[in-house]
Amino acid sequence: MVTSPEVDTINVLRDHAAAAGHLARICFKTGPPTHTGVELEWTVHDAADPARAVDAARLRAALGHHSPATLDPASPALRLGHGGTVTVEPGGQVEISTPPQPSLTTLIAATGTEIAQLTGLLRAAGLVLGHSGIDPHRVPRAVLDTPRYRAMRTMFDRRGPAGRTMMYSTAGLQICLDAGQPDQVPARWAMLHAVGPPLLAAFATAHRHAGRSTGWASARMAAWCDIDPARTAPVWTPQTADRDPVAAWTAYALAAPLLCLRAADGDWTAPAGVTFADWLDGALPRPPTTDDLEYHLSTLFPPVRPRGYLEVRYLDTQPGDGWRIPLAVLAALLSGADITAEARAAATGVAHRWSAAARAGLADPALAAAAARLLDLALTALPRLGLPAALHDEIDRGVRRRRAAAGRGDR
Secondary structure (H helix, E strand, O other): OOOOOOOOHHHEOOOHHHHHHHHHHHHEOOOOOOOEEEEEEEOEEEOOOOOOOOOHHHHHHHHHHHOOOOOOOOOOOOOOOOOOEEEEOOOOOEEEEOOOEOOHHHHHHHHHHHHHHHHHHHHHOOEEEOOOOEOOOOOOOOOOOOHHHHHHHHHHHOOOOHHHHHHHHEOEEEEEEOOOOOOOHHHHHHHHHHOHHHHHHHOOOEOEEOOEEOOOOEHHHHHHHOOOHHHHOOOOOHHHOOOOHHHHHHHHHHHOEOOEOOOOOOOOEOOOOOEHHHHHOOOOOOOOEHHHHHHHHOOOOOOEEEOEOEEEEEEEOOOHHHHHHHHHHHHHHOOOHHHHHHHHHHHHHHOOOHHHHHHHHHHOHHHHHHHHHHHHHHHHHHHHHOOOHHHHHHHHHHHHHHHHHHHHOOO
């Protein structure tokens, strides 16, 4: 393998301590918890025949000047009207990432406008956005081919087909929340993990894939869990609940195998089994840099990922405007130390049950009961978010619908 000839020697990482220090600086940025962001991802379908393949050329024509460089290297990659960026995933899924906002009301309004703009671009090309967390119509199929995606496919293929399913067929909702003040970080970190399984169950939308029922409430999450536990398992668990978040993330990141190794010749295939810690210890011809470490972090996909802020990754794409409901639920559960503590306590008994949540969803009685308690807490805290009356009432109704489903144990 030919590595990049240009190495930033100023930022070479000489040992584990240097890597740990860099991770501490960039992954948990503390301060008043005021901002919230959202990243929305969808499968894309032909409006007349949703099972028809959509190729890169058609997506490029639809997105025009908003196409990312991975889709069109000559594109200016213009931002959407409120500053959101458009990206395209390896299976042709389209994602928009909005700038974080200090007000949930502003975030919801800006994101809704950008969704409408994206929807209009696609509609003009005869395309529509999907409504679930996994493609219900088509088998996994590559649309984009880049050195990163080829290296990912090579790595994931060693374990089975789940990697291709994840890369080419899944779509998720990511919610980005401030880590908080230093004394708040452990509680916010722990709560966001603990409530993951019951909220995954409550908002699962990915039960049908490639024309058939999968037997899973969230086949999207099932695919993620089956890829590589070293990069997709949760960092926080009930068994390690007292561990410092920075220390836990540092250990996780350094122990994860390299997914790809950027190289000048375009072959980014990483040597099998080499972790970032191994690289620090001299396993490769040159030492890693801070840029290499940051790129490695982008190949780790736990349910909650620290990126300066806390990125919640365990939710399926929601139909229509449904993304606003889990967004408001999580914001409400973080609206005060009292609610955050109650939410963690409500989820304690099921905080480890990721696989059960993905498989059974709300058909699992314990997960349904925990989801109901969390949604009740969110309803209690919803007024703290300061939403306009009409939006508050709409969100309130949406949460109550999910609460009723949890009470019934819906799948």
